[in-house]
Amino acid sequence: MRKLITVIAIIFTVVAIIFSVLPMDTMAFLPIGLALVLSLLLLKKSEAAQKMIPKALLFVCALCSVFVLGKTLFIKDEVEVDQKFEQQKMETKQEAKKELEEIEGLE
Incomplete structure (x- = not known):
């Protein structure tokens, strides 16, 4: 029984390390808790x-939980507006309108 628990604990610890490194936020606490x-x-x-x-294993799990908690609290996810893309999108719309007007003018 002890060997089985050891193997399962090691597996969950490895999964906890992987989830901690990946951007899964608080979802990593599930394998850490187990x-x-x-x-x-x-x-x-x-x-x-x-x-x-x-x-x-307890030490590694504690480190993973501190790492995930630190990532969650201190790293903010921000979406930055890409001005270049927005400008290209507007230019593409204007070109499409011009092409439609030209097609309508030919008919």
Whole structure:
């Protein structure tokens, strides 16, 4: 049972690291929470000599949660208006209107 929990905790910890790096915001807390719970359960079921892996997993999960929380609080998502694109869009509209007027004038 301990080996199964260890494998699952490691898998969720790796997924938590991946989700932390990707721009998934608070969705990364789901695998982090599962990895934390499994690591705590593993820590409880381990003997004194076997507690190194659960402690390492808890440390990595804590770092991931701090990283995700920092990204969520301090990095703002801003959409910048691209003036060049807007100008090209207006020019394209004007050209399309001129072409339609020319086509209507030919008929």
